Amino acid sequence: MTDPSLLVLSSLADGDKHGYAMMTDIKAFAGVELGPGTLYGAITRLEQRGFIRALASDDRRRPYRLTPSGREFLAEQLAALEPIVRIGTRRLRHS
């Protein structure tokens, strides 16, 4: 799973994070190193769709939070991936 939007949503699922925190978290849990342009491209899309929102901050490192609709979207996406992972894993075992 390397879709940047899904990775960002998954990263925010356990708490608010700013850009660099998301980048390091994604690298830790998915092994994917998102570039700054890719990460902020995903953040832009997700914020425009209302799946995440920026929190007020005096620092340039503005944190983001998953919205309820973002949480719902993430759950749907992960549920759609689940049978693919399950069936793919089973077929690999039997091949």
Place this chain on the structure above:
Amino acid sequence: MKWLMRRLVCLYPRWWRDRYAAELEALVEDAGPGWGAAFDLTKGAMTMHARSRGTLPLVAACAGLAIGVAVYLRAPELYESSATIRVSAASATLDALRDTLAGVVTTQALRDATALTLIRSEGGVTTLRVSHWARDAGEAQAMTAALAAAIGGTVLEPPARPTFAQRSTSATAIPAGAVLGLVIGGAAMWLRRAAASRRGSSAP
């Protein structure tokens, strides 16, 4: 490198920079600059421009570029042979000489592949160049020799057998196609937005 990264952030659209530039610069400072990040920022800026302006001009420019390449590659490669001739008759105007060539250049295709250029005309002596283009080097040379013979006069420079061919369409067709596609795509997008805005303003 930091300077380059700041310049790359400036490549993003203005609306985007107003909202995200400070955050992105902070992220680049934290993550550290590098060539991979520079490439990623360039790609991100291009994507954001395409998203904000619509992809129609870009798609049309690519289509225009492809058409330009196809036109250039489909154009036949032609050999050019030329001869320089001196004609002493005072009445040897280019129009009169073209009439003289009518017996040799019998079809429109041959006329299109032939050029008669005036080099000098003084004291009743006219120097001119006759050129002919053909797909075959020998044919180009033979036709030019026939044209020179039909004109008469003194052949100063006989037609040589050409050694290389050139495409009949210039390579500028390729960028011209891309620019034309960009203009058409931009105009189409503008018309579409204008129509959408008219629909929006006329809505109750």
